[in-house]
């Protein structure tokens with residue numbers, strides 16, 4: 001592999017104001033590829049989560065065998081990038097992979113989880129303020145998926161962290177309506193009110209879902225504990241299924257985007273359990 005000179009991450013906004021000799025407007029940054037769309041005969045449009053926001057960039061000729069970019073810009077790869085500001089869309093001119101998270105690609109289950117978190121990220125990150133903490137949590141989750149861990153727990157953790165940074169942290173310790181400290185008598189989950197309701201506030205949302213105490217405890221545990229603890233905790237298949245259903249309704253509602261990769265993930269997850 002040919003290694004380029006080390007890049008220095010700078011803000012695209014700042015960098016776009018600089019004109020680097022070569023007659024192009026270049027800037028450098030780091031980021032994770034969260035979406036790829038093939039266009040034309042050999043190009044690919046990438047969505048890259050950087051510390052300062054999402055960038056949509058064209059990787060010209062990347063699908064050609066001899067492309068210098070090939071192999072550095074796979075989905076979920078963490079890369080150092082040099083881009084040229086374009087009229088309609090920026091263009092990737094150089095790239096070096098920092099971490100391809102190859103262990104994720106070795107197992108269908110973690111691959112499906114990777115697609116899921118990538119789509120979730122693309123749906124939820126809409127501005128610069130969200131991008132930097134989202135990138136930190138995404139990198140932590142991808143690193144964890146490369147290690148022995150409980151995949152569902154990593155995904156629940158990331159979903160709750162991403163909801164938090166996007167401003168949609170569900171209330172699971174205090175009542176979403178009155179703010180009272182919740183105890184195990186809380187059973188109702190309200191998407192419209194922002195999380196769990198205490199028994200006195202259940203009338204605030206007549207459509208609030210009744211959830212099990214086990215699921216309530218799981219949400220509190222995942223929201224409270226660090227990823228290293230969460231990812232090593234065993235929970236039953238059925239409880240994870242409940243958690244996925246509830247958290248997907250939450251993210252779809254707040255991101256106003258469908259989560260298409262969930263169907264594929266569910267199929268792979270079911271097979272994963274059937275095989276053991």
Ligand SMILES: [Zn+2]
Nearest residue numbers: 175178198201
């Ligand atoms: Zn209340």
